[in-house]
Amino acid sequence: MNQYEKICKDMGQRAKTASFELAQLDQETLDSALLAIADAVEAQTDEIMAANELDLEKSVDYNLPRTMIDRLTLTPSRIALMAEGVRQVAALESPVGSIIETITRPNGLIIEKRSVPFGVIGIIFEARPNVTIDAGVLCLKTANATILRGGKEAFHTNQIIVSIMRNTLESLGINGDSIQLVEVLDRDLVGVLLQQREYIDVIIPRGGAGLIRRVVEDSSIPVIETGSGVCHTFVDEFADLEMALEIAVNAKVQRPSVCNSMETLLVHQAVAREFLPRLNIALLEYGVRIHGDEAVAQYMVNTIPLTEESFSTEYNDMDLNVRIVENLEEAIDHVNRYTTHHSEAIITDEPMRANVFMNLVDCSTVYHNASTRFTDGFEFGFGAEIGISTQKLHARGPMGLQALTSYKYFVFGEGQVRT
Amino acid sequence: MNQYEKICKDMGQRAKTASFELAQLDQETLDSALLAIADAVEAQTDEIMAANELDLEKSVDYNLPRTMIDRLTLTPSRIALMAEGVRQVAALESPVGSIIETITRPNGLIIEKRSVPFGVIGIIFEARPNVTIDAGVLCLKTANATILRGGKEAFHTNQIIVSIMRNTLESLGINGDSIQLVEVLDRDLVGVLLQQREYIDVIIPRGGAGLIRRVVEDSSIPVIETGSGVCHTFVDEFADLEMALEIAVNAKVQRPSVCNSMETLLVHQAVAREFLPRLNIALLEYGVRIHGDEAVAQYMVNTIPLTEESFSTEYNDMDLNVRIVENLEEAIDHVNRYTTHHSEAIITDEPMRANVFMNLVDCSTVYHNASTRFTDGFEFGFGAEIGISTQKLHARGPMGLQALTSYKYFVFGEGQVRT
Incomplete structure (x- = not known):
């Protein structure tokens, strides 16, 4: 097992463990954690600005186009908006645990189809630090653990944001591994990560057509393709x-x-x-x-x-x-x-x-x-959006919280056997 | 472009064209076609038995285990059961076209989330000729075109069943390419087929763990993993x-x-x-x-x-x-x-x-x-089953007709623009 495989398996295992812990928390606990994250992000505006400054200095080396620099740049008011976004997610109703359908069978079996978290969601994205907090928070809201892999251009900003989220979780007694950031930026590691089918339940790429195509082609984990729009x-x-x-x-x-x-x-x-x-x-x-x-x-x-x-x-x-x-x-x-x-x-x-x-x-x-x-989760009234799916499997169009859940059949019997 | 790519692209294109034609047919037309298929299958029992005999003769060369020979063997009463199964599917209510949800927005936009066919579904399976007719018929019911790739052990049986289905469709003025069978049995062709993302919307493998793993690993088309159960x-x-x-x-x-x-x-x-x-x-x-x-x-x-x-x-x-x-x-x-x-x-x-x-x-x-x-589509009251999904994306557990559909947002406006 090479070094990258070790890193990916270790992150995967820790995410899986965290996901089982998250699945046992009630929505109130998760929502309090979100509110605490919003407060912590605002309270640490200076630290985030300092990290963002490091990324902006490097952006010259990366020859970033103007629009990308604009997306990368944070200001105190943008950070306040990020925090506000988190509070809005906390206020949304979560689909997790809701009963989608109940089937009562002639033999007395009661079959409940319930919304459940996916477990572990991998998000691969480019130089947009707002995705870091959005994705981490939407996954946490739906009791999913996340592995985030952002672009190198936003590395320091992503690092501080994830560290604020993790510290907040830990201070509340919630497993910090619920939100992990890939810190080795070699692309080869992404390839290895996309093979961790045992630990990661779904991959959502967000970014340009090239990124998305690469993820779709390289992943053995189910992918929700998002984004490109002609x-x-x-x-x-x-x-x-x-x-x-x-x-x-x-x-x-x-x-x-x-x-x-x-x-x-x-x-x-x-x-x-x-x-x-x-x-x-x-x-x-x-x-x-x-x-x-x-x-x-x-x-x-x-x-x-x-x-x-x-x-x-x-x-x-x-x-x-x-x-x-x-x-x-x-x-x-x-x-x-x-x-x-x-x-x-x-x-x-x-x-x-x-x-x-x-x-x-x-x-x-x-x-x-x-x-x-x-075509936008907010314009559709979802109150949140993790991306826009352009595939037909699972979710299509704007993806709100529901798209971050799977379902599971809970069957209640009194000793029924099949004849 | 090599020969296999040519075959796969050609099948894919023809399936895609057929899928657009199917999407324009009403449910009554589709259900009549299913009933006609049921009649034709029964009427051609002798031809099916003769083709099945050829496969059974070959099964000696393939060293098939007893249980597999049993699954492969058709009898007039098994064929009558197959036809009966088709009639049962014809009688089911189709989810296609149903409105899952209607959202009315403050700006007056009306957003309807409607069940729609996937388009083209690829089914890769082993030596069970009943899957040939089941899969073809369930996809047709939901207005999806199908590309079927069955095991070599049931080749002649699959060939006659698909040909009966296609002839029936054509006699009713429906595109025969709605149901296609891969007739080149080299495994390499399956690898090429699994790359036809442009034409095939979803792949459903049905069979042993080895087959399913191969499909999951080789496919760039979204896969619904089915079946293996510890x-x-x-x-x-x-x-x-x-x-x-x-x-x-x-x-x-x-x-x-x-x-x-x-x-x-x-x-x-x-x-x-x-x-x-x-x-x-x-x-x-x-x-x-x-x-x-x-x-x-x-x-x-x-x-x-x-x-x-x-x-x-x-x-x-x-x-x-x-x-x-x-x-x-x-x-x-x-x-x-x-x-x-x-x-x-x-x-x-x-x-x-x-x-x-x-x-x-x-x-x-x-x-x-x-x-x-x-855990079975019939025991759950779905009236049909295309397989049992063991993944979390899209469908989980027994998959009935609903699992063979995607959805699409239909948005009705009166000139609304975004501000």
């Missing part, structure tokens, strides 16, 4: 074009860096001539670059010619592909060819056409006459 | 020993070859002296071989000494490990060390002790005062 909006020939314009602009520019923003707009040929020039004017105001073919260039100025990859690209920026389609079928085919199974929208006044589109496009969340930007 | 029964010091005896005998001998039968009995030391000799007598009648240590040998005759592997072995036969434990905690620790996360039972008259055991053992289904033999 989202489409189809403006149908029967669309209210005023509404279509407002939704399209919102889906593109309101926050282009996130996964539920629009990357491609499809427009029915019958309304292209009327709609595209107006869209062009509206988007120019925000500096959006339009990628389109010659047909699109007839109606929009300064278009960038499409390349082979355009329709598969998640720009996460002020870029938009535009394509004119012949009919509804071509729109559906385009979406299903390029979808990352995240969020898609149709704008139309014809409910039957909306119905066909909504049933046939293969994605987690499909919209009729609304912006794709709503 | 099930325990713990006879507590506060057990009704009469009841314990009846349950233990049932769990061991009623059908030892299946995954929910008992492989290990744990008994509290306080009742070992009273219970084990009685158990010994009861089990001797069925020829059960007892594997135990010296402590056990004090109370039971003709015990076979335990080896390193005994507690991890799924005998699927008239063999039973027996161990005396000090207390409840030791029983729980033993179970959690050796469990395959299938089914476990405690026999006790103390509800608080049952509660501790039931919460802490890590398995799909946990019993208080009943036999583990009830």
Whole structure:
């Protein structure tokens, strides 16, 4: 057994042990721990800022892009917001222990399907220290132990946050191994971690497409794939074009860096001539670059010619592909060819056409006459979000607390045997 | 692209196309197709028998064990039962399209969480031709396309069954590619199939531990792990020993070859002296071989000494490990060390002790005062079963029709945008 295997097995075993202890705590105890963590995080704002400063100094060596530095940077008010987020999670109702269904059988057996924690959840993410606290806290809320592996760019910040959470737990008599941070940053160790099927029940990667693909390919532990979003909006020939314009602009520019923003707009040929020039004017105001073919260039100025990859690209920026389609079928085919199974929208006044589109496009969340930007645990009213699943197994779309639980059948008998 | 990749991609593409067509059919059409399949299977009993005969002739070359030959052998009455099973599935209510939850948001968005088919399901199984028809039919019922890969031992039988199903579908104007059989039996092709994440949405392996481990390790497609069962029964010091005896005998001998039968009995030391000799007598009648240590040998005759592997072995036969434990905690620790996360039972008259055991053992289904033999889709009242999941993601325990669906959020707006 090499050194990495030793480290991973040891972390796995300790997490598993902690998970059994967490499973025995009542919700009140877990929620008090969350509140204590919120207080401790605020009380240690200076220490967190100092650690964050170390990471920011190093970010020059890492050549981090501006947006990433922005995500990495903490301020006292951002830390206060983090603490506030923890308090909000403490106030949520936990699904753990709730009875999903009761089946009474003719032979008298009573079968209760109850929500239970997964046990140990591994979270692999990039340079966003807010994920460290969010993930640790959401898992703790649902009585799961966590193994966190964050990006090297946020290493010192992650270290102090995890250490605050662990110390708080221990001061309350709760096993500190409930939240562990991987401190060896060699990628090879992640590969070994992804084989610890005996100890880790599920892996949730959060980050860019590359990270997610690597985790999906390397893991023998079940994975919940999250995140990448090439989202489409189809403006149908029967669309209210005023509404279509407002939704399209919102889906593109309101926050282009996130996964539920629009990357491609499809427009029915019958309304292209009327709609595209107006869209062009509206988007120019925000500096959006339009990628389109010659047909699109007839109606929009300064278009960038499409390349082979355009329709598969998640720009996460002020870029938009535009394509004119012949009919509804071509729109559906385009979406299903390029979808990352995240969020898609149709704008139309014809409910039957909306119905066909909504049933046939293969994605987690499909919209009729609304912006794709709503695919979000808070916007769905979950009060929390651990990520957005783009796979079909277990959880799909925004994942709240329920997605962090499994279920278990509790069967109560009086001596029944099978005949 | 090598030949196997070509075959797998082609099957995958055709299945995906069929899955979109299936998603547009109403339940009545799907159910009529199931009834037509049932009729066709019965009508072609002679052809199925002839193909089965070919497989049985070959079974000599394969050196198949008796139990496997028994599972492989079809008779007209077994074929009639298969058809009857299909008719029962046709009569079940389908979860597809049902609304799981409706969320109305303050901004007026209406979010419907609806059951939807997975799309394409791959089923990899061994020499049981009944799985061919069961799996094909359960997937069809839930509007999923299927790719079936059965064992070489049942090749001709599988071929004729799939061809009857496909011909029936085509005669009704339904895409025959809704049910496909892998006809190249080289194992390397399975490895390639397990990489077709673009086309196959989920893989369900059904068979022995070796098959399942291989699929879990090789697949980049999400897998629902099924089946292997090292099930325990713990006879507590506060057990009704009469009841314990009846349950233990049932769990061991009623059908030892299946995954929910008992492989290990744990008994509290306080009742070992009273219970084990009685158990010994009861089990001797069925020829059960007892594997135990010296402590056990004090109370039971003709015990076979335990080896390193005994507690991890799924005998699927008239063999039973027996161990005396000090207390409840030791029983729980033993179970959690050796469990395959299938089914476990405690026999006790103390509800608080049952509660501790039931919460802490890590398995799909946990019993208080009943036999583990009830872990079964039909015994749970599901009316069907595609397998028993031993993982925590998506489905756990007996999987009925619901386990063959995912969900999708349908969001209805009136022009809402995010601010």
